Amino acid sequence: MICLDTNIIYHFLFETELTSASEKVIREAIIEGMAVPMIVYNELLYTVGAKIARIKHGVKGKYSFQKHIAKHGFPEEAIEKVNGFIRDFKVTILRDYQDPEELVETIRIYRLAPNDAQIALTCKHRSIKTLASFDEDFKRVPWLKGIP
Numbered sequence: 001m002i003c004l005d006t007n008i009i010y011h012f013l014f015e016t017e018l019t020s021a022s023e024k025v026i027r028e029a030i031i032e033g034m035a036v037p038m039i040v041y042n043e044l045l046y047t048v049g050a051k052i053a054r055i056k057h058g059v060k061g062k063y064s065f066q067k068h069i070a071k072h073g074f075p076e077e078a079i080e081k082v083n084g085f086i087r088d089f090k091v092t093i094l095r096d097y098q099d100p101e102e103l104v105e106t107i108r109i110y111r112l113a114p115n116d117a118q119i120a121l122t123c124k125h126r127s128i129k130t131l132a133s134f135d136e137d138f139k140r141v142p143w144l145k146g147i148p
Contacts, residue, residue, distance in 0.1 A: 002029040002147070003123050004036050004091070005133030006043040013081055014051060018134060025132045025148055026089065032130075035092040037122040039115055041082070049078035097125040110140045120144060 008025055011018040026034070036044070052075045053059035059068045086093065096118055106117040120141045123131055131144045138146050 001033045001035050001092070001126075001128050002130045002132055003094075003119070003128045004029065004034055004040065005119065005131060005135060005138075006040050006047060007134045008132045009036075009040075009044055009082075009085060010047055010051075011134070013048060013085060021134075021148055028147075029132060030089065033092070034089060035094050035126070035128065036086075037094045037119050038096045039118045039122070041086075041093050043115065044082050045074075045078060048082050049075045052078050052081075094122055094126055097122045110137075112137055112140070 004026075007018075008022050010016075012022040012026055049069075050059070050062075050065045053065055053068050056075075056077075057068060057072075059065050085091070099121070102121060103114065103117055106112060106121055107114055110117070110120070112120065116135065116137055119131070120138065120143075123129070124143050129143065129145055130147060131138055132147050134148075138144055
């Protein structure tokens with residue numbers, strides 16, 4: 001099983017300079033099976049929703065997006081796009097591993113942002129050794145093999 005980080009899926013869903021690299025990673029990961037922790041699913045919904053709101057409605061920034069959601073609701077297209085990817089590629093959504101002390105310890109020891117530490121710990125406690133991410137920070141985590 002390969003864990004996918006938010007950025008791999010995002011660059012697959014939207015045409016960017018990293019789309020071809022994302023496509024290659026996902027093609028290879030299909031063989032082993034793919035999973036995302038719930039925190040990645042959450043990040044993905046938010047970033048895809050913000051991108052769609054920016055494209056379709058000119059919404060820029062976190063607070064503008066929150067106001068947009070309050071007025072118009074969360075972009076349904078984002079939910080469909082993310083859930084379509086999850087369904088079409090048979091991605092397993094994992095419950096996040098939750099231990100506040102271990103999370104803080106991981107943040108400190110490996111110099112990670114909280115969400116990244118959460119992803120790393122979920123992989124560790126679900127015996128997932130490979131993480132696909134464009135985030136270089138995961139290279140500091142000894143129990144993870146990073147791709148690409």
